[in-house]
Structure formats: C-alpha cells, structure tokens
Amino acid sequence: MNSLGKIADSVDAYNRHVAAEVARARTDPAFATALRERWAKIRASIETTHSPTGTALPRLALPQTDEPGAIAEYLLGQGLPGEFPYANAAYREMYLDKVSGTGEEPMRLFAGLGLAEDTNARFHYLGQHQKSLRLSTAFDGPTLYGLDSDHEGVLGKVGEGGVAIDTVEDMTRLFAGFDLTRKDASVSMTMNAPAPMILAMFIAAAKRRFGPGCVPNLRGTIQADMLKEVQAQNEVIFPIDASLRFLCDMIEWCVPNMPRWYPVSISGYHIAEAGATPVQQAAFTLANGFTYAGLLRARGADVNEFGPRLSFFLDCGLDVEYLVLGRVCRRIWAIGMREVFAANPKAQILKLHTQTSGRSLIAAEFQNNLTRTAVELMLSYMNYTNSCHSNSADEPFTTPTEQYATLASHGQSIIMEESGVFKHMMNMFGGAPGLLILERQVEQAILAVFREMNTLGGVLAAQEQRYQRSKIQEAGHNYEKQIYAGTRPIIGLNKYVNDEPMPSVPLARTSPRKQRLQVERLRAFKQKHAKKAPAALQRLENVARHGGNVFAELVNTVEVCSLGQITACLSGVVGKFRPMV
C-alpha cells in the first residue's frame, strides 16, 4: 500500500523533466518553434471581456513572454488552467461563468443544529440567496460517534454543534421540501465513522420521497475519511482495518450506483485545525489520499473509475504557505496519480473544497474574525478552490447564529460577485515570483514528509506509531506557545488589546425539551420496528461476518433500525477501536 517514496521520486523526476525541457526549448530550435506556435494558438483562442468600467481584458491571463524556455516552464511546470499538472486550476474557466450567472456558485455553508426540522429551517433560510441547491450538513456529537440519542450519558449533547439524526425518519425531516434530484442539487455531509449508516439513511429517505429510481441522480459528498479521523478528528468507532473495509465497501457500491456522488472527502481541514502546520496538513492529507488509492486498487478497483470520485478538503488559514497550498497539492496529486497509479486525466484532478480556518478565529474582540475570514477567503479563491465554506464570526462561541451565518455568506458574495478580482480574468496570480518561490519550498517540504513516512512503512504503519498524531500535537502546542509568547501576533489577544469585556453573543443551543422529544421519537421508531429489527440486524451481522459488502446491506437495515442499533451490531462483529493519545 505504501507508495510514498515512489511518489516523492516521481515528483522530483517530473521536475527534472521540466528543467530538461526548458533547457531543450532554449537550445533546440525546432522545439522552440513548436512551443511558440502552440503559445500563439493558445493566445489567439482567448476571448476578450470588459470590466464594468470599460477596461478590455483577456479571459485568461498568461505570462507575458515569448521566450521558449519560459513558455515550456509555464506549460509543463504549472500547466494551463485545466491542464496537467493542474497547478493553476482544475478546470479552464473556474469562477468566470459561475459568478456571471450560468454555472454553480462555489459557496457552500455548513449548517446543523438542534433537531432535523431546525436544520431543515436553516437550510431553507440559507438557500434563499443561492441559485443552486447546496446543503452541507453538520451532525451532533452522538450521531458522529454512532450513538443513539437515548444512549446513557449523551442527552446533554443531543442537537449541540450539529443536528441529531437517529433514524431514516429524522433524515426524511432533514431534507423536507428540497428536490434532491435536481440537477444542480448537491448535499454534503460531514460524517465519518458512521458514514455508511448515514448515507444509507439518506438513500432510504430519498427513495421514500422520490421513488427507488432516484438513487443515480443523488449528488453530493460524504466525508468518510477515516484516516484523518485516526490522526486528528478522533471519531473512530471500529478498529482501523474494519473502518477502512466499511469505507471501501461504501465507495465500491457508490461508484456504479451513484455516479454523481463523492463517497469520500480526503480532509486536511481537521489535521490543520488540530494544530498541524500547512505543510504537515498537505503532506498528511495527500499521503492519506494515495493510501486510499492503493487500498482500492488492491481490492481490484479501477483507478480510472474511483479516481474521479475522490475529492479533497483543505483548511485555509493566515500563514503565508496558504497562498499556494491548494496549487501545490493539485500538482503533487496529479503527478503521483499519473506516474505511480497510471491514472487518466480525469482521475488526476484534485477537486478541492476549502474551509477558512476556525482556529484562527478567537473570542477576544471577535468582530475582527470577519476580517480574518475575508483574508482567508481571498487566499482560498486565489488557489482556485472548487468550493468554499466561510466561517462565521461567532465561531469561537457557538454553532453560527443566523446573523453571522449570513455575514459569512455575504463575505463570499462580496469577494466573488461585488469585487472584480475573480470575475473577469482567469489565472490572475499564477506565475507570480512570490508564489513560485513558495510553491517550490512547500512542495519540497511535503516530499520530505512523504519520505519520512515512507521509511516508517507508509501512512498506516506511521499511524500505528503515532507519527502523525505526535507531529500534530507538537505543532499545536507550538502554535499556542507562540501566541502566549507574543511571537505570533493575534490582534485583540496579544496585540492592540482593547481590554473589552468578553462579548455576550446569542447562542444556538438545544433545549432539554427538544432533546427529550428526539429521544421520544427514537423510542417510537424502535417500538414500531421491534419485530423486524432483530432479523435485519442478523442479516447485517452475517454480511459483516462473511466478508460481504456491508454497505449494500445497510441500505436495507436502516429501514427498520436506528443508528445506535447498527453500531452496536457491527461492533459485536469487528470489535472496538483502541484510541491513541
């Protein structure tokens, strides 16, 4: 499964290839001519557009050069937007059409609070300003850990920090009133260890509303990245091998049955928020991605089929490396997938969702958080992320309340629609000297981490030795130490402090009455299905025990069983995860 050493070597080899081609462009007249001709053709194909004040602009900005070496450097080293190695962008036009009205906007806002109907109301509220249907779901603690709302000791956590989902009936309430089969609908779910159960409930709920034929039309993403759970987010229920097996079962089922679904979102966000540096975030995340590719390939799956179904999720904070992190990741992924996994172009493209950093947002003088998020949004879009979530200014205190969620969403609109930065011209920044320097440094640092993990035996072996966790914890500790030593300026906390009293902001909390209501609903569901549930669980157990595709069975199990019942059943077969410090 471990191909990290080979991947690092392949990136270096590609860089040497680029250098050789640049040299050849400068010495081989025939090659130089060919490059110039191609360059001229590309330029001729670029349409002209006009800014609102009348300035004429090309829709694609290219380096202003005719020198063959520079042309080769750009075309091979970075690639045109939408071309290998994809440093500039995954697609040719990215935001140009989207913001001018024809495509889908990249904004995606994460929401989840209280019971299903409360989150449903928030979805309807957020959706008023969006052209396309974008639902991004946050779940509460018990759901994230695969427990029912009536599990001992969890009542206070029900509906806090996300929505409580115990059964297919809750799932039905969650998406009431939305046409999930619309072509421009997209549902994303931040769900990991119980992802197979929750996606199965989603499918079951959709079938109830739109008929059994709707499944291939469902579009969206489920996070389901168990490696970063072990390394950073700490939501693991089953032993690692079983967790990976359930995940691969789900991916394999989705590839043919849900062609519009992304069954895994390989996430660096949680790694960075837990404390990792930008380089560690990128290195661990890409390495996890290559590990999934290796696991799926070892199960006999075709890289060109599953490759395009993998998507990525990165954090964007204020450190300088974030100017280029998305660019560098796209490039390493493309080279590794092409050279080591023999993937075709569609399977080489790293599709990126970005979230601005939650950890950079602080409680003291919290309205400054609006500015921090705005800067991070700029950096995210400069990296041509495919979609983006902006955090709300009340992030340190609570699940966003409507007021700050709206400001967060409008922040994106101001950058993308009001400002002209991303509207008219593609590739505004690629090739700038600072970016080039940073890209090289960051890329080499990432490869060094790959090589270190390679000597430990790869991602899974390194993980067993707590390599990623100890690096992340050390970096997180450093970050806090820098804050309190004053070497990392945080305005309002250690610099330009106004000594204002801690603000009191409105909080989104779930009342005990609602928490009890959720428990009552769950009990009613269990009672209703008390006769059928044991047989359904028995069938699931058999499939799990005998190596069948667990996901294929879950789609049936969720009709009559709750999340907690299913978790307990699977735990009985595969055991429990043993956590690490």
Place this chain on the structure above:
Amino acid sequence: MARAKTTRSTARPAGPLRILTAVPICDGHDSAVTTINIELARHGIEVIYLGYHQPASAIVRAAIQEDVNVVGLSSYNGGHIVFFKEVVDQLKKGGGGDIPVFGGGGGTITQADARLMQRQGTDRIYFAGTSLDSMMAEIKRHYGRAAKPNARFKGDRALARAITLAESGLSFPLLPAPRSRNGAPHRSYVVGVAGPGGAGKSTLIDELTSRFLQGNPAGRIAILANDPSHPDTGGAILGDRVSAIYSQDDRVFFRSLATRGSLTGLSAAAPAAIDILKASGEFDLILVESVGVGQESDPFRIFGRGPKLVDATLFVLAPYYGGLIQLQKIALLNGADLVALNKCDHPMAHTARAEIQARLDQNGRGQTLHPTTAAKHFDPGVDALYAAILGLSAKSK
C-alpha cells in the same frame, strides 16, 4: 479498621500534584487538552490522561482509582452545563466529593455558563485566551495539597489513597481483606509484565483484561501501569488509560504509577502498591506493567523482599528486536515464566518466532512461546496466553 504500616523511608514531603484530564463523551476536541497536558507535565505535574469521548462514569472511576488532586475537563461540543454537573454529582456519590472539577472549553463556555456551573459545584473555568503560564501557576497554587490519610475513604478510594501515601513515601494503611466465600484468605495471582518499549504490553494487558472479565462473572482484576517521569521536570503524562478500552469497568482497578526517578522500571512504590492490592482481597488477578526495558535485568526481581515481587513474569517482545545477538542479550528471556511474541501480524514475525523459540529451548526450562496479535480483536493467541496464565495460577494454589 485500617491497620497502619510503615514503609522504608524514601521520605519525600509529598508527591507531585496528580491531575486527571479528559474530554467529555461525544467530543473529540483534544487539541486543547493535549497542549494542557504537555504544559502540566512541563510544570512537574503528573497528568493521568483518560482521552476524548469519555462518559462521566469513566471519568469518575478514573479519578477515584487514581486518587487525583483534581479533575480537568476540556469540553467543546456543548452540553457542558449538564456534563460537568454529572461528573461533580457522580464524584460525590462515588466517594470522591473532595476532588474538585475544573476545566475549559474556549469560547463555547460563556461567563454566564461558568457562573451557573460554579453554583452547581464546578470549581473554575478557564476561558478562551487564558495564557498557559498564568493557568499553570494558578493550578499549582490552588490544587497542590499533599494527600493525607483519610479513614472515611472506602472501597477503591481507600485503596487508591493508600497507594498515594505509599508513593509519597508515607506510611499507608493495609486494608484487611474481607472474609472470602469459603473462609479461606483470598489470594491474588500477580503477574509482572515486562518488555521493550512499544512491544504491546499495555495492549496485551487490556486484551487479557477482556478475557478475565468474560471468564469471571464476578471477580475483579487490578492493573498497575508504571510509566516514566520526565527526568528534568519530574512531571509525567500517564496515558495508558487512553488505550485501555476494556479496563473501563468497575471490576477493573487501574492505577497509573510514575517512576519518579526510580531507574528500575517500576515506581519505588510498586511493591507497596502490590501489597495493598493483595491485602484487600478484592482481586483475583493483578497485572503489573513495567516501563519499557531492554537488555537489563528483571524489574520484578531486583526489588522485592524475597526472590520475587510477583508470582509470575510475562515477557513481551515484538518481532523487530534486532538480530540473534540482541536476542541472546535479553536477560529477561532466561527467567520469564511466560513469553509472548506480540505483533504477529508483522512480516518479520515468522522468523522471529523460530529464533525466539530456539533461544528459549537453550534455557532448557520448557518455556513456550506465545504468538499474539494484541491489536487484533478476539485473537486466539491472546486466548491461549490467558489460558496459560490461568494454568500457572491454578498450579500455584
């Protein structure tokens, strides 16, 4: 009631502060607590870390068995008002009402919340943006009381306090064993577990614990987990409970012991702790984990009064011990009653098995090698190892 006994006087006025830290159930935000743990240890405090996603009952059990000065909770996923109160209330009920509870949760715990929580028994809350140094200074000031004997403590808390006193070099009470079912004095079988760092001792102990709990519907098992103190600061992060998933059971008494400068692989208080546990008559089996040792001599021999501190020793090693020469040098392989080759899922395990068996055959003591994969659930190798322990225990009776 309790009879006092004086130990050898490695007189230290009082041991370092001991703090239990944990993150509540359904919450995996451990970045703050891991930073706090490092800082506490850096300030000479012994941190017993329980981990994230911990129910109140597990936190209370650990606080009592570890006899900590204070419990620190780091809560982010909401529900803190309910959760902190649950811990405070259960502590009171379980005989730990004197153990204060404090914590933090960044901006998620508001000042209004904190006032309410304090009325409901929480000691203090650290808000977002509190500097680490000021927090540490305050913690040492507020919670640094020395443990004293307390005759009102009962059950696990009384045992735990006796061990704390032994750790501080003070005299400690040996609680007399309650009469056993057939009138005979209750005997505990004590197994010392040693082996190189990272071989899987703790994992194996936890898997053995699960076998014990399954096999004995009523009995109790005790675990003494020795881990090194930081040589300079004197602090320690004792994290063995994090991975001990089966030890989260009232039938398990789990105690973490920092070595506090002892270089033998065990805390200087380990012999006393074993005495205390044995005398209580509570436990059928006592497992003592030494810190990782290599080629030195047996940590369970150098100590005790008499030849051995324990009834049997289990030596655990992993397939990557080096080569045959290294294997020859491992003194513990000569005397160990039980030898487990763990991590048999490792590619080198096959060769290792043959080499170690040959090494044991040289000893001529009929030692058998137990191949185990502790990381695998329901591993038959662990079943066999557990059966072997039961066999030895039965023979000794």
